[in-house]
Amino acid sequence: MDPIPDYLRAVLTSRVYEVAIESPLTEAQRLSRRLGHRVLLKREDLQSVFSFKLRGAYNKMASLCHEERAAGVLAVSAGNHAQGVALAARELGCRATIVMPSTTPSIKVEAVAAYGAEIILEGDGYDAAAAVGKRLATERGLTFVHPYDDPAVIAGQGTVAMELLRQHSGPIDAVFIPVGGGGLAAGMAAYIKALRPEIKVIGVEPVDAACLDAALKAGQPVTLDQVGLFVDGVAVKRIGDHTFRVLREHIDGMVLVNTDEICAAIKDVFDDTRVMLEPAGALALAGLKRYAETLKQPGATLCAVASGANVNFDRLRHVAERAEIGESHEAVFGVGIPEEPGSFLRFCRALGPRSVTEFNYRYTPAAAAQIYVGISLRRGTAERREIATQLAAEGYAVSDYTDNELAKLHVRHMVGGRAEINGRERVYRFEFPERPGALLRFLEQMGTRWNITLFHYRSHGAAYGRVFAGIEVVDAEDAASLRASLDALGFDCVDETENPVVRQFLRA
Numbered sequence: 001m002d003p004i005p006d007y008l009r010a011v012l013t014s015r016v017y018e019v020a021i022e023s024p025l026t027e028a029q030r031l032s033r034r035l036g037h038r039v040l041l042k043r044e045d046l047q048s049v050f051s052f053k054l055r056g057a058y059n060k061m062a063s064l065c066h067e068e069r070a071a072g073v074l075a076v077s078a079g080n081h082a083q084g085v086a087l088a089a090r091e092l093g094c095r096a097t098i099v100m101p102s103t104t105p106s107i108k109v110e111a112v113a114a115y116g117a118e119i120i121l122e123g124d125g126y127d128a129a130a131a132v133g134k135r136l137a138t139e140r141g142l143t144f145v146h147p148y149d150d151p152a153v154i155a156g157q158g159t160v161a162m163e164l165l166r167q168h169s170g171p172i173d174a175v176f177i178p179v180g181g182g183g184l185a186a187g188m189a190a191y192i193k194a195l196r197p198e199i200k201v202i203g204v205e206p207v208d209a210a211c212l213d214a215a216l217k218a219g220q221p222v223t224l225d226q227v228g229l230f231v232d233g234v235a236v237k238r239i240g241d242h243t244f245r246v247l248r249e250h251i252d253g254m255v256l257v258n259t260d261e262i263c264a265a266i267k268d269v270f271d272d273t274r275v276m277l278e279p280a281g282a283l284a285l286a287g288l289k290r291y292a293e294t295l296k297q298p299g300a301t302l303c304a305v306a307s308g309a310n311v312n313f314d315r316l317r318h319v320a321e322r323a324e325i326g327e328s329h330e331a332v333f334g335v336g337i338p339e340e341p342g343s344f345l346r347f348c349r350a351l352g353p354r355s356v357t358e359f360n361y362r363y364t365p366a367a368a369a370q371i372y373v374g375i376s377l378r379r380g381t382a383e384r385r386e387i388a389t390q391l392a393a394e395g396y397a398v399s400d401y402t403d404n405e406l407a408k409l410h411v412r413h414m415v416g417g418r419a420e421i422n423g424r425e426r427v428y429r430f431e432f433p434e435r436p437g438a439l440l441r442f443l444e445q446m447g448t449r450w451n452i453t454l455f456h457y458r459s460h461g462a463a464y465g466r467v468f469a470g471i472e473v474v475d476a477e478d479a480a481s482l483r484a485s486l487d488a489l490g491f492d493c494v495d496e497t498e499n500p501v502v503r504q505f506l507r508a
Contacts (some may be wrong), residue, residue, distance in 0.1 A: 005155070023042060041305075050083075058084065072143050079104070177305050185247055203287075209236065288304045322453075333388065358372070361415060384400070425471070427469065436479055
């Protein structure tokens with residue numbers, strides 16, 4: 001490969017300020033007091049497209065020659081990169097074609113269209129859209145503007161670090177940067193390490209989309225089999241080649257966080273700023289908070305990039321549901337209590353002066369009733385363990401489902417439905433493209449061979465819907481045939497048949 005560019009020079013000579021603002025570096029005062037460290041937020045959510053992405057897109061497009069600009073550019077993106085390219089094209093007077101997955105929410109499509117770009121909706125996800133985009137770029141003679149794996153894009157994103165070091169010349173212990181394909185992290189890391197090598201640069205990824213973490217462990221980029229889609233702005237299966245070469249030399253560590261922690265970070269930013277970040281926008285702060293728990297002494301100065309605020313209003317319901325768990329302010333349990341009058345009262349007395357946040361139950365003709373209960377916490381994880389121990393000491397059968405994704409996404413809404421088909425049912429969790437016809441395609445694939453025994457779906461305002469389904473099988477051979485049929489669908493699918501929350505609440 002070519003030598004790594006001089007990113008210090010490339011960042012300093014970047015042309016981003018023809019469209020970008022110097023975003024403020026602000027202290028999150030409430031969160032700083034709570035953590036005992038000074039928490040600074042680099043507010044890229046305040047850019048005109050509500051994301052840092054316009055920096056790299058514009059710097060790349062401004063570097064094109066007259067003939068390339070006259071021919072036009074093409075990008076593939078479901079969100080922030082698309083808006084950055086469309087805005088840059090308008091400012092530079094060139095034609096932009098944006099290929100977006102057909103599952104892209106209308107609010108993002110409309111935002112890109114407002115800048116005058118031609119929009120082509122193709123494919124259920126980024127990979128399918130990218131294949132179409134690269135073919136069209138070749139056929140039409142357009143310059144492909146990569147969302148992250150391009151030196152000019154990396155240099156444009158690196159201007160975030162240039163501003164940060166200028167805005168805070170005092171000591172900084174660590175800077176936390178969200179990682180998808182790695183463009184922002186590579187540009188910032190290269191600049192920071194060139195000027196302030198004592199500052200730790202920490203990458204942050206979701207636990208279910210950790211392509212850089214996997215690459216660092218393998219010593220080279222690897223392709224993940226699948227990625228979670230809640231943090232859609234960083235849902236990348238493979239780190240960029242250019243970005244990996246930079247990051248393996250300059251990154252000091254990685255922090256992986258889960259959905260609940262990201263939702264809690266969104267709430268933290270809202271509490272301090274009254275701004276609602278998108279999941280990827282709060283990713284770095286979620287990593288900062290987890291990292292802060294490992295510091296033995298208070299008083300560190302920690303910076304996180306608030307990278308974007310393009311969030312669908314529909315997603316806020318899901319964020320609010322999960323933020324309390326992410327902050328360790330709520331625990332959820334499955335508990336067996338006697339199926340008799342007064343048992344709920346005795347259970348609440350056993351809890352003492354704690355608030356019940358959720359209670360799901362349906363009568364069954366059995367000696368023990370199974371309840372799904374949420375309990376408010378004041379002292380976090382330690383109190384959660386105390387509650388489980390206390391209830392067990394009182395004679396209750398207790399299962400802690402606070403970290404069980406199936407319980408929180410689906411089963412909490414289904415308590416009470418039990419089927420007399422033990423041993424003949426397989427249950428699966430799917431992610432469906434959120435588009436017309438996806439459910440019909442699923443049912444047609446099933447045909448009339450298998451009986452659907454349960455089904456739960458709830459919209460979260462994202463490109464992918466989450467579905468939980470049960471299917472009746474007659475024997476092991478039939479189960480294997482079912483799995484092959486599901487694999488042919490091409491949807492992400494997880495077998496949850498042996499999940500304990502299924503046994504407790506959905507089986508006879």
